[in-house]
Structure formats: C-alpha cells, structure tokens
Amino acid sequence: MTSLLSRLCLCLFVLRIFVTVIQGEFVDLPPNGSMRSLAEEETVLPCHYQPSGNDVVVQVTWYKEKSDGTKEQIILAHHINGQTAFGPWSRRVRFRSSEPTVDSSLVIMSTEVSDEGKYICHISTFPSGNFENEMSLIVWTIPISSLEPVILVEGQSYRQAASCRSIARPSPRISWDTDLNGQSINRSSDNGAVSSHYSLHPLRSMNGKKLDCLVWHVTSPTPRRLRNRLVVHFPPHVEVSSNNKDWSVGLENAALSCVSGGNPKPQSFTWIRKDSELPEGVIPHPNGTLIFGRPLSLSDRGIYKCVAKNEVGEANAEMEIVVTDSSERQIFPENMLMLIVGGVAGGLLILMLIIVITVTCHHKRKNTKLEKELTEKKEEISTLSRQASFRRVNSISTDTRGATEENIPLRVEGTLRTSLSSLGQETRFHPPLTPSPFPTIQSTEIVRQLNGSVIIPTDGGSRPGSVTKNHQHPPMSCTYPPVTDDEDEVDEGLGGPASQEHPDDQDSETNSSQVSEAHSTRYQQTNGMFRPKPRPSPSGISPHASLIHKAQIV
Known part of the structure; x- marks a missing residue:
C-alpha cells in the first residue's frame, strides 16, 4: 500500500512539471502585487500573458472586486469581435496596446480616490483554458491646503493669529515657521484632513512678522510653504515738523507737516490752533500738510495741533510757531x-x-625755600666757625715748664688777643686784679666754665704724652670781664667773613689802647722784650709763682 502511494505521488509530480512546462505565464508583474498612484493622474495596471505551445489568447477581461466580494466587469477584448467597456468605465478606461490579446495592460485615464481597490486580469486561451492575475491599487492624493490669517488689534488678549488646513491621502502633517512667541494646536480627522491653529498675545512690534504654514506629505520630498505675515492693528503716532527753522514776517511758502504712523495708516488729519481759529489763507491738505498760502505775519503766531485718526484710534501732536519781526x-x-x-x-x-x-x-614759595636753605647754611657755617675758634684757642700750648715768670703773662695775653681778634668779637680787657692773699684752688670744672668749656691745665700737661709735673704755684685770682658775641663770625682760615670790617672796630681799637696803658704800668721793655716791673711779693706767695691772666669767653 505504501509503495502504491509513493508511485501515485511521483506520477502527480511528473504531471505537474509537464503541465508547468506546457502552460504560459504572466510577465512584468508589479512587486508584491500592489501599485500606488496619485489622484487625477493616469494609472496603468500591467497585464502581459505569454502563452505556451499551441495556445492562443482568445479573450481578455478586466474586473474590479467590490467590497461585498462580487466582481464588476470593466472592459472586454475579443480577438475577432474587438473590445467593449462597460458602464461608467467606458469613458475612463482603455487598453494600452492596440492588440489587447498580446498586451492586456489597462489604463485609467483620470484616477479617482474611488478607484482604489483590487483588480483582476482574466485571460482566456484555446485550448488550455482560462488564467487570472490579481493586483491592488492604492490611490494617493496631493494635499489640498489653505491658510486663513486673522487681523489682530494691539491690546487684545491671547487669541488665534492664523489657521492652516490640509487634506490628503494619506494624512499630511502641519508645522509653523515663525520667530513669534506663540503656541500651535493640531487636529486631524479620519478622512485625511488636518488643521493647525497658532495663537499669541498681539503686540505692535509683531506687525508684519513671518508666520508661514508648512505642509508635509509623502508625495513630495520637501514641504509646501504657505506664506503669511502677521497683521496687528494699532493706533497712530503723530509728529509735527516744519520746512523752515526761522519763521519771520514776510516768509513765503511756509508749511507744517503732520507725520504719522500706525496700522492701518491714518486717513483723516485735522489741524487746530489753540486759543483761536486758523488764520486766513492757511490751507490744510488731506495728506496732513498745513500750507500758508501767503507771506507770514505776526498774527500767525500760536500753537498748532494736528490730530490723526485710523480705524483703531487717534493721536495728536503740537508745535509752537514764533514769528519774529525783521528789525528784532x-x-x-x-x-x-x-x-x-x-x-x-x-x-x-x-x-x-x-x-x-x-x-x-610760585616765586614766593621758591624764595621762602631759598631763605630757609640759606639760614640753615648760615647756622651750619657759624657753628663750624665757633668750633674752629675753640680749637684755635685750645691749640695754644699752656705748658709753663720752660717759661719764666716774666714771659708767662705776655704769652697768655698774646694768645688771648690772637684768639679774640680771630673771632672778630668786641673785646674789652681789664687790668688783672691783685692776687688774693688767700690761696685759691680752682677745679677743672671751674676752669672750664671760665674759659668757655676750654680746659687750661695748670700743671702744663695739656699735650698727650707729656710728663705731668706738680708745680706748686701760689693761687691767685685773675679774672677778665666776659667777652660778648654780638654776631657769629667765620674764621678767616675757614674762608668766612671775619676779615670784613665790623661796626665795632673802633671799640676794639679803644680797648687795645687801654690794654697797652695797663701793660705799661705793669711791664717794662728790656732788650726788645716786655718784662714785669719788680714789686714786693706779698707774704705767703712764692716769688716764683706764675701770674696768668685768664679771659672768660662767652
């Protein structure tokens, strides 16, 4: 039993191969058995059958399958009797070839959306019989779009500014191209229609801004642009200007212009002169110009006001005209x-x-500065001169070891005179006082006070390195009156003004004569040298004691 079934299957398989070889076939079929077409355009449904062997195509018939499953005959072509179209298809369809039995493709001359559906190409051959090929037709439509702008008024609340609609198969997509700050709301329906509404808060600055609607669809690689400009109405704004800056009596062709803006543009202009009527001979024009048709006069002075109106509101502006006389x-x-x-x-x-x-x-400040500097320099030079004078006095040797009694007073007096003359001070010498009968011990501090801080040692050891020897001299009190400094002078050795004449030179000469007289009473000249006159020595005083006259320098 199993072998019998195997043999039967093998026979059927061979028979099928044999039938396939001798049977014809459909060529140039659409992929996946489906086609797309656009509405209102020509659509070609391909059907090309190649018979095999001795088969002959006798008749070709096209059918459309309805929604209830029945078939609607469209057109028929017989190889002898010709072709026939049926019903409403007779004016809309035809065969692409003049020999329908060779090329049976069907042409729909103006495709409609209702043409979408399944179509059947039926081929009748002799002697093989009938053959069929089915295909589906999808009909697309180009989008039909529209844009409806809305006129807005400045100051209105948030509302719709534009509306865009489109319908197509399949349904399109809508977007907006704008720089405005707003929001869109999209809606769609089952029949392929979509709509979009763009809303915003209207402002004057938005007037004339771009608000384009873009429609996207599969039938086009780029979107379709519906151009639109936003319209916002607002009241006018007015400015008054003059064609002349100097308004004087007798000026001709004077005019005032009322320049106004706004949306829509003002269509009405009114001129008014405050506190009085317009002068005679002044002509207002509809474009907002006020022309003075005569030479100006003083009566044309005043404040002129222009009022402009449009559909939304009105605005005004003023200008004062001053007419001057030529003499003024x-x-x-x-x-x-x-x-x-x-x-x-x-x-x-x-x-x-x-x-x-x-x-x-500037000069006062400069002179003050120079005087200050000169005073400082003068004080510095005076200080240096006094120090030099003190050093000159101290430089005189007071060592009395090799001096005799007769030379000591002269040496001291000569030293004092030289020092005082170098200082250029007023000097008055008095005769030395008589020695006191009582011994007097003077300390170094007392000597310093008497000599202006110059210490004259009594032991003759004023120089460093000298051998100090104690000589007992009889104490004696010899005091000269103090020397006063009327004015600090600079030593000649330092280049100071000590060599110049001084108002007290006459007093110095008098003092010198007095000193000479005192010396003549005390001393005598022997062999060109002054020696003290012999006189009795008081008791208690050594005859070898030295008599030193000290002068106090202040």
Missing part, C-alpha cells in the same frame, strides 16, 4: 555779538589774573 531779528544778533565779545574778554582777564597769582605764589 537784526538787533538780536548785534546784542548777541556784544555779549559774546564781553564774555570772551572777561574770560581772558580772569585767565590772566589766575596766571599772575599762580606765578607770584
């Missing part, structure tokens, strides 16, 4: 020239005063 106009520049010249002269005078005061103050 000539006097005014002359007065102005005088004022300008006077102002310039006053400014120059003030500038010169400021310069003089500044230079004077």
Whole structure:
C-alpha cells in the first residue's frame, strides 16, 4: 500500500512539471502585487500573458472586486469581435496596446480616490483554458491646503493669529515657521484632513512678522510653504515738523507737516490752533500738510495741533510757531555779538589774573625755600666757625715748664688777643686784679666754665704724652670781664667773613689802647722784650709763682 502511494505521488509530480512546462505565464508583474498612484493622474495596471505551445489568447477581461466580494466587469477584448467597456468605465478606461490579446495592460485615464481597490486580469486561451492575475491599487492624493490669517488689534488678549488646513491621502502633517512667541494646536480627522491653529498675545512690534504654514506629505520630498505675515492693528503716532527753522514776517511758502504712523495708516488729519481759529489763507491738505498760502505775519503766531485718526484710534501732536519781526531779528544778533565779545574778554582777564597769582605764589614759595636753605647754611657755617675758634684757642700750648715768670703773662695775653681778634668779637680787657692773699684752688670744672668749656691745665700737661709735673704755684685770682658775641663770625682760615670790617672796630681799637696803658704800668721793655716791673711779693706767695691772666669767653 505504501509503495502504491509513493508511485501515485511521483506520477502527480511528473504531471505537474509537464503541465508547468506546457502552460504560459504572466510577465512584468508589479512587486508584491500592489501599485500606488496619485489622484487625477493616469494609472496603468500591467497585464502581459505569454502563452505556451499551441495556445492562443482568445479573450481578455478586466474586473474590479467590490467590497461585498462580487466582481464588476470593466472592459472586454475579443480577438475577432474587438473590445467593449462597460458602464461608467467606458469613458475612463482603455487598453494600452492596440492588440489587447498580446498586451492586456489597462489604463485609467483620470484616477479617482474611488478607484482604489483590487483588480483582476482574466485571460482566456484555446485550448488550455482560462488564467487570472490579481493586483491592488492604492490611490494617493496631493494635499489640498489653505491658510486663513486673522487681523489682530494691539491690546487684545491671547487669541488665534492664523489657521492652516490640509487634506490628503494619506494624512499630511502641519508645522509653523515663525520667530513669534506663540503656541500651535493640531487636529486631524479620519478622512485625511488636518488643521493647525497658532495663537499669541498681539503686540505692535509683531506687525508684519513671518508666520508661514508648512505642509508635509509623502508625495513630495520637501514641504509646501504657505506664506503669511502677521497683521496687528494699532493706533497712530503723530509728529509735527516744519520746512523752515526761522519763521519771520514776510516768509513765503511756509508749511507744517503732520507725520504719522500706525496700522492701518491714518486717513483723516485735522489741524487746530489753540486759543483761536486758523488764520486766513492757511490751507490744510488731506495728506496732513498745513500750507500758508501767503507771506507770514505776526498774527500767525500760536500753537498748532494736528490730530490723526485710523480705524483703531487717534493721536495728536503740537508745535509752537514764533514769528519774529525783521528789525528784532537784526538787533538780536548785534546784542548777541556784544555779549559774546564781553564774555570772551572777561574770560581772558580772569585767565590772566589766575596766571599772575599762580606765578607770584610760585616765586614766593621758591624764595621762602631759598631763605630757609640759606639760614640753615648760615647756622651750619657759624657753628663750624665757633668750633674752629675753640680749637684755635685750645691749640695754644699752656705748658709753663720752660717759661719764666716774666714771659708767662705776655704769652697768655698774646694768645688771648690772637684768639679774640680771630673771632672778630668786641673785646674789652681789664687790668688783672691783685692776687688774693688767700690761696685759691680752682677745679677743672671751674676752669672750664671760665674759659668757655676750654680746659687750661695748670700743671702744663695739656699735650698727650707729656710728663705731668706738680708745680706748686701760689693761687691767685685773675679774672677778665666776659667777652660778648654780638654776631657769629667765620674764621678767616675757614674762608668766612671775619676779615670784613665790623661796626665795632673802633671799640676794639679803644680797648687795645687801654690794654697797652695797663701793660705799661705793669711791664717794662728790656732788650726788645716786655718784662714785669719788680714789686714786693706779698707774704705767703712764692716769688716764683706764675701770674696768668685768664679771659672768660662767652
């Protein structure tokens, strides 16, 4: 039994191969058995059958399958009797080839959306019989779009500014191309229609801005652009201008212009003169210009007001016109020239005063500075001169070891005279006082006070390295009156002014004569040298004691 079934299957398989070889086939079929077409365009449904062997195509018939499953005959072509179209298809369809039995493709001349569906190509051959090929037709439509702008008014609340609609198969997509700050709402329906509404808050600055609607669909690689500009109405704004800056009596062709903006543009202009009527001979024009048709006069003065109106509101602006007389106009520049010249002269005078005061103050400051520096230098030179004089006095040797009684007083007096003359001070010498009968011990501090801080040692050891020897001299009190410094002088050795004449030179000469007289009473000249006259020595005093006259320097 199993072998019988195997043999039967093998026979059927061979028979099928044999039938396939001798049977014809459909060529140039659409992929996946489906086609797409656009509405209102020509659509071609391909059907090309190639018979095999001795088969002959006798008849070709096209059918459309309805929604209820029945078939609607469209067109028929017989190889002898010709072709026939049925019903409403007779004016809409035809065969692509003049020999339908060879190329049976069907042409729908103007495709409609209702043409979408399944189509059947039926081929009748002899002697093989009938053959069929099915295909589906999808009909697309190009989007039908529209844009409806909305006129807005400044100050209105948030509302719709534009509406865009489109319908197509399949359904399109809508977007907006704009820089405005708003929001869109999209809606769609089952029949392929979509709509979008763009809403915003209207402002004056938005007027004329771009608000384009873009429609996207599979039938086009780029979107379709519906161009639109936003319209926002707002009240006008007005400015008044003049064609002349100087309004004077007798001026001709004077005019005022009322420049206005707004959306829509104002269509009505009204001119008013405050506190009075418009002068005679003044003509207002519809474009907002006020023309003075005669020469100006003083009566044309006043404040002129322009009022502009549009559909939204109105606005006004004012301008004051001052008409001057020609005589006043000539006097005014002359007065102005005088004022300008006077102002310039006053400014120059003030500038010169400021310069003089500044230079004077500068020189005063400079002189003060120089005087201060000169005073400091003078004090410094005076200090140096006094120090030099003190050093000169101290440089005189007070060593009395090799001196005799007769030479010591002369040496001391000569030293004092030389020192005082170098200082250039007023000096008055008095005769030395008589020695005190009582011994007096003077300390180094007392000697320093008497000699102006110059210590004259009594032991003769004023120089470093000298051998100190104690000589007992009889104490004696010899005091000269103090020497006063009327003015500090600089030593000649330091280049100071000590060599110049001094008002007290006459007093110095008198003092010198008095000193000479005192010396003549005390001393005698022997062999060109002054020696003390012999006199009795008081008791208690050594005859070899030295008599030293000390002068106090202040």
